[in-house]
Amino acid sequence: MVNINSSNQAIELENKYGAHNYHPLPVVLAKGEGVYLFDVEGKKYYDFLSAYSAVNQGHCHPRILGAMVEQAGTLTLTSRAFYNNMLGPYEKYITEYFGFDMVLPMNTGAEGVETALKIARKWGYEKKGVPQNKAKIIVAENNFHGRTTTIISFSNDENARKNFGPFTEGFIRIPYNNIEALQEALKTEGVVAFLVEPIQGEAGVYTPDENYIRLAKEACAAQGVLLIADEIQTGIARTGSLLAVCGNCSCEGHCERQETYTKPDMLILGKALSGGFYPVSAVLADKAVMEVIKPGQHGSTFGGNPLGAKVAIAALEVVRDEKLAQNARKLGRIFRERMQQMVDKYPIAKLVRGKGLLNAVVINDSPDSSTAWDICVSLAEHGLLAKPTHGNIIRFAPPLVMTEDQIHECCDIIEKVISNFNK
Numbered sequence: 001m002v003n004i005n006s007s008n009q010a011i012e013l014e015n016k017y018g019a020h021n022y023h024p025l026p027v028v029l030a031k032g033e034g035v036y037l038f039d040v041e042g043k044k045y046y047d048f049l050s051a052y053s054a055v056n057q058g059h060c061h062p063r064i065l066g067a068m069v070e071q072a073g074t075l076t077l078t079s080r081a082f083y084n085n086m087l088g089p090y091e092k093y094i095t096e097y098f099g100f101d102m103v104l105p106m107n108t109g110a111e112g113v114e115t116a117l118k119i120a121r122k123w124g125y126e127k128k129g130v131p132q133n134k135a136k137i138i139v140a141e142n143n144f145h146g147r148t149t150t151i152i153s154f155s156n157d158e159n160a161r162k163n164f165g166p167f168t169e170g171f172i173r174i175p176y177n178n179i180e181a182l183q184e185a186l187k188t189e190g191v192v193a194f195l196v197e198p199i200q201g202e203a204g205v206y207t208p209d210e211n212y213i214r215l216a217k218e219a220c221a222a223q224g225v226l227l228i229a230d231e232i233q234t235g236i237a238r239t240g241s242l243l244a245v246c247g248n249c250s251c252e253g254h255c256e257r258q259e260t261y262t263k264p265d266m267l268i269l270g271k272a273l274s275g276g277f278y279p280v281s282a283v284l285a286d287k288a289v290m291e292v293i294k295p296g297q298h299g300s301t302f303g304g305n306p307l308g309a310k311v312a313i314a315a316l317e318v319v320r321d322e323k324l325a326q327n328a329r330k331l332g333r334i335f336r337e338r339m340q341q342m343v344d345k346y347p348i349a350k351l352v353r354g355k356g357l358l359n360a361v362v363i364n365d366s367p368d369s370s371t372a373w374d375i376c377v378s379l380a381e382h383g384l385l386a387k388p389t390h391g392n393i394i395r396f397a398p399p400l401v402m403t404e405d406q407i408h409e410c411c412d413i414i415e416k417v418i419s420n421f422n423k
Contacts (some may be wrong), residue, residue, distance in 0.1 A: 204394075274315050328357040
């Protein structure tokens with residue numbers, strides 16, 4: 001194995017031997033702790049991406065680490081050919097935690113989305129009576145649900161689609177945050193589900209109207225259509241409540257008891273479900289939906305493995321016990337207030353939006369310009385890591401264990417960098 005002695009060496013190795021399917025910032029990370037990351041040379045950074053919200057609990061959380069080490073020394077993988085002593089307790093824990101009857105465990109977020117799509121289609125044929133191979137699923141424009149062939153089939157990101165066809169059929173794409181468009185699409189024969197992100201993270205933290213998800217659920221219910229909430233990035237306390245579909249509740253779990261909670265028919269989780277330690281995803285639904293899946297019809301060698309199950313329980317316990325949703329709600333308000341002050345002061349910063357600790361600042365320049373990228377490079381030089389999306393939008397999503405003093409220090413860094421670009 002090659003010993004990495006410098007950032008340049010690590011970058012050269014990746015460029016030579018790895019597929020060029022990402023465009024990372026020129027920072028080589030070697031260690032993480034809480035809200036901090038450290039590069040190969042030992043420089044410390046505030047993490048304001050959280051591995052796309054997979055590390056809500058902070059890097060290397062000792063409680064999750066302890067659970068992982070304990071289980072790794074006992075039993076890691078059996079496949080689902082046999083029962084294991086961790087899966088049942090995990091399934092009971094997560095279904096009660098989120099208020100659903102049943103769960104289908106998988107590994108990655110994209111696998112979770114693919115699983116939900118398969119369940120919805122099968123439900124449509126067997127429960128709703130849709131003619132075979134005529135099921136349709138409504139999706140929103142500018143969605144991001146993963147990178148598999150089926151998922152990019154209903155994306156309108158041409159960079160993700162070009163030269164990857166032919167594409168999977170059976171999807172209807174409508175404008176996001178537009179209930180009238182949804183109501184019209186729901187009239188289409190054979191519609192079985194509406195798949196939607198409560199906040200579109202990859203699209204630039206596009207936050208819809210407050211009542212959008214509630215009205216979407218009502219519209220779907222009126223037509224006998226499933227509402228599928230993709231909360232892979234927004235869920236597990238990121239937006240200031242356990243789930244983004246919770247609205248502004250003060251949830252500490254059991255969000256179904258909150259007046260503002262809109263319960264989806266299917267819920268897709270991933271990323272922070274393991275606190276960044278291990279790929280764990282899940283699709284949750286009530287029995288009337290989930291019971292359409294029978295043995296041999298869907299599965300995964302690693303899905304539901306004892307190591308992932310143990311880690312996920314610990315990760316969810318940390319969210320609840322450390323009140324991370326409440327902290328995200330409080331610090332998110334502080335962050336947006338500070339960023340709005342900056343927007344009002346510096347013309348180069350056009351807009352701030354978001355919820356909880358999932359936020360974005362829109363840079364007042366063309367999406368084709370390098371301004372947002374250059375700002376992120378400068379932020380890294382000043383000890384804060386963030387990444388642009390859609391050209392001129394910078395997403396800010398720190399671990400939810402951040403303190404009030406730390407959020408103010410980070411706002412100071414951001415404002416200092418923005419002020420330099422405003423000259």
